Amino acid sequence: MLGLASPIPYLEKRAGVSSGSMEKLEIVSKILGGKRAVTMYTPAGYMNTSKPRTFVLVFIRFHMTAGSWESAGALSANRILHSVLLGKGNAVDYREVANGQYYANVQQTLPDGLVALLGHESRR
Numbered sequence: 001m002l003g004l005a006s007p008i009p010y011l012e013k014r015a016g017v018s019s020g021s022m023e024k025l026e027i028v029s030k031i032l033g034g035k036r037a038v039t040m041y042t043p044a045g046y047m048n049t050s051k052p053r054t055f056v057l058v059f060i061r062f063h064m065t066a067g068s069w070e071s072a073g074a075l076s077a078n079r080i081l082h083s084v085l086l087g088k089g090n091a092v093d094y095r096e097v098a099n100g101q102y103y104a105n106v107q108q109t110l111p112d113g114l115v116a117l118l119g120h121e122s123r124r
Helices: 072-087 103-118
Strands: 021-029 034-042 061-067 091-097
Touching: 061 072, 061 103, 072 091, 091 103
Parallel strands: 061 091
Antiparallel strands: 021 034
C-alpha cells in the first residue's frame, strides 16, 4: 500500500464473516503458447465436486507511455502506477519518451501500444 493512499475498508477482516482462501496456480495457454501465474479466490465452504472444465480466461495487459516533459507529478504518478501494476503481477509495457502530452505524441505512440497489447500478428 502507498503511504498516502486512503484506507481500503473492504480488505479489513470483519467479525462473523468467514474468510475464503487464495491459491496460486499456473495457467497454460494453448493459443498463446505461454504460461501465466494466477491467483484464484475460493469462498469459505466451497467444495469442488464437479468434473474438470475448460475455461476461457481474459488476461489484462497494460501499455503505458509517459512523456519526460510532463510535469514532475504526472511522470512520478506514471512511474508509481507502473510499479504497482508490476507488483500485482500484471503484464506491463512501459515506455518513457522525450515529449509531452499532446496530439502528435498520441499519433506516434499509439501504434507501438497496439503492437505491445495485441502482438505483431493479428489473431483470429
